[in-house]
Amino acid sequence: MPAGSTGKESDKLRVVAFDPYAPVIPLRWLRKVRPATLLMLFPAVAVILYAGAAAGGMAGGSGDFRWAEDIRRALGDDDLKPTEAFTYPLVRDAIDWLLAAAMVVELMIMRRQWSLFANGLPRLVRNGVLRPASGQLHDLFEHRQLPKWLATIPPEDRLFAYVDRVNSRNRRRAPIYTWLYAFTALVSAALLVSVERYRLFRILVPKGASLHEQEEWRRNVYQHWWASIHHPSGVATYFLLAAIVIYIVAAQTHIGVQAAQIAAALPWLVDVDANWINPDGEYGWRPVRQIFRTVWLSMALYGLVVSALALVLGLGSVGWIPATIWVLLLIIYVAVPWIAMGKIEEVAKENRIATAQTEIMAVTTKEQDDLETRVRKYREVRIRLMRLGRFERIPVALSVFLPVVLNLVQPYIQTYLFK
Numbered sequence: 001m002p003a004g005s006t007g008k009e010s011d012k013l014r015v016v017a018f019d020p021y022a023p024v025i026p027l028r029w030l031r032k033v034r035p036a037t038l039l040m041l042f043p044a045v046a047v048i049l050y051a052g053a054a055a056g057g058m059a060g061g062s063g064d065f066r067w068a069e070d071i072r073r074a075l076g077d078d079d080l081k082p083t084e085a086f087t088y089p090l091v092r093d094a095i096d097w098l099l100a101a102a103m104v105v106e107l108m109i110m111r112r113q114w115s116l117f118a119n120g121l122p123r124l125v126r127n128g129v130l131r132p133a134s135g136q137l138h139d140l141f142e143h144r145q146l147p148k149w150l151a152t153i154p155p156e157d158r159l160f161a162y163v164d165r166v167n168s169r170n171r172r173r174a175p176i177y178t179w180l181y182a183f184t185a186l187v188s189a190a191l192l193v194s195v196e197r198y199r200l201f202r203i204l205v206p207k208g209a210s211l212h213e214q215e216e217w218r219r220n221v222y223q224h225w226w227a228s229i230h231h232p233s234g235v236a237t238y239f240l241l242a243a244i245v246i247y248i249v250a251a252q253t254h255i256g257v258q259a260a261q262i263a264a265a266l267p268w269l270v271d272v273d274a275n276w277i278n279p280d281g282e283y284g285w286r287p288v289r290q291i292f293r294t295v296w297l298s299m300a301l302y303g304l305v306v307s308a309l310a311l312v313l314g315l316g317s318v319g320w321i322p323a324t325i326w327v328l329l330l331i332i333y334v335a336v337p338w339i340a341m342g343k344i345e346e347v348a349k350e351n352r353i354a355t356a357q358t359e360i361m362a363v364t365t366k367e368q369d370d371l372e373t374r375v376r377k378y379r380e381v382r383i384r385l386m387r388l389g390r391f392e393r394i395p396v397a398l399s400v401f402l403p404v405v406l407n408l409v410q411p412y413i414q415t416y417l418f419k
Contacts, residue, residue, distance in 0.1 A: 013132050013270065014160040015125045018262060020114040020255045022170035023177040027251060030111045038111065041104045045241075049100060052237025053090035058226035060089025067094045073204050086217070087224040088201070095308050096227065096238065102305050103245045106298065110252050113294035117259050120287045121163065127284035129348070131271040132156040150269075159269045163262060170258075177254070185247035189239050197222065197229060245305075252298070253332055260332070263288075264340040267347040274348045274383060283348075283383050288341070295333050302329055345383045352378050 021028045053059040070092070090096070124130050132155040153161050170177070201221045205214040223230050227238035266272055275284030282289045306326045353375050 012156045013125055013130060014157050015121050015130075016160050016164045016167070017118045017122055018120070018163050018259065019167045019170065020117045020259070022167050023174050023254065024181070024251045025174050025178045026247075030107070030114070033111070035108060035111065038104065038108050041107065042101070045100045045104060049090060049096070049237060049241070052233050053226040053231075055233035056226065056231035058087075058089045058224075058231055058234055060091030060226070062091075064089050064091040066092055070094065070204060086204075086221045088221060088226065090226045090234075093226065096241070098308055099245060099305065100241060102301055103241065103248065106245075106248055106252075106301055109294050109297050109301070110248065113252075113291060113298070114255065116287065116291045116294065117255070120291060121159070121262075123287040124285070127280070127287075128275055129273050129284040130159065130266065131273060133158060133268075133270050155270075159266075162265065162269055166258065166262065181247050181250045181254075184250050185243040188246045189243040192242055193229070193235065193239055200225065249302070253329070256295075257332060257336075259291075260336045260340060263337065264343070267343055271351055272344050272347045273351055274381070276352065276378075276381075283381065285383055292337070295337070299329070299333055302326070341383075348383070349378050349381065 021031050050059055064087075121130070134155065150158050150162065201218045202214075204221070205218050222228050225231075226234040229235050273284075278284075280286040303326070
């Protein structure tokens with residue numbers, strides 16, 4: 001058994017848990033924290049934001065809580081004049097409160113997701129849906145470029161060896177990944193702060209003013225925004241918050257890609273099956289269904305944040321930036337797993353049908369009819385691990401597809417808001 005890992009046996013298939021915390025040193029503390037404890041991050045983040053804004057005199061008071069008014073103005077109900085003073089303290093900044101809340105909620109979702117990642121493979125083996133590979137080695141490798149070193153490993157040990165090597169590589173490269181995530185987060189946060197200097201508040205400019213008056217008004221409002229470069233403590237706090245959010249997204253995306261790669265490799269590492277008695281309603285694949293529920297929650301949250309960024313940055317020359325990020329997230333979190341799960345379902349059915357044909361040497365008409373009935377039943381089974389519950393579909397669909405809709409109709413929004 002490789003050092004530093006633990007294995008389990010079930011039906012002679014050895015398995016080791018995938019460790020999502022291995023490559024992310026700054027997030028390993030989440031492994032030992034209870035979910036309820038993370039709720040304390042809400043007031044903690046609020047205090048940090050307020051302290052940063054208050055240090056620059058831009059925290060605001062109860063009279064600055066004007067979210068509904070800003071929403072009406074963004075939608076065109078505008079009574080502002082180009083010469084009217086307009087300040088934007090922290091209390092008024094709904095988007096940044098949304099960003100802060102999203103960071104905490106995403107940490108909670110990510111902790112749950114990574115816990116399911118860690119427990120997923122052992123649970124699938126216990127459910128009997130993963131078994132030692134029975135195919136010939138040339139069949140195993142002709143359709144996929146898996147490491148050739150697996151050819152020397154017994155079928156019951158291949159899954160263990162493959163996942164253990166992923167874990168070992170992640171632990172070995174953890175410092176590199178940590179610095180890479182941090183560099184990506186810092187550069188992206190700096191770009192966001194820079195872009196906001198020239199794009200922020202365009203959605204709120206007075207609609208009846210000339211283009212020159214609108215731009216002068218926007219620049220004046222930016223100077224009186226709590227997180228502008230004219231308020232060092234505020235912009236430093238905002239920069240830190242944005243960098244942390246981007247770091248979390250980068251780390252979660254990387255771990256999600258690795259989990260998807262392991263899932264895609266399963267049909268070539270083991271024999272994929274289903275529990276045809278269906279005791280859990282998912283034919284033994286409930287652990288994967290639970291993972292995808294956290295994926296959809298993350299996508300819904302990301303959708304709201306990306307939509308907010310697209311709006312505040314202006315749906316125009318830079319609107320493609322959050323749109324591009326969103327398309328990449330859709331590919332990683334939806335398209336790739338969808339293809340992988342479809343392959344797993346197909347392989348499970350074909351394996352079961354092959355087993356049925358081997359078990360029943362159909363000679364009589366009755367035996368042939370019984371075999372036909374069983375085969376038809378297996379083909380009709382649908383293992384839909386990415387489906388949403390009845391009450392989840394509408395809110396998740398709205399938040400997931402909102403960024404797509406916003407960018408598709410951006411020319412019309414642009415014409416309406418900035419006429």
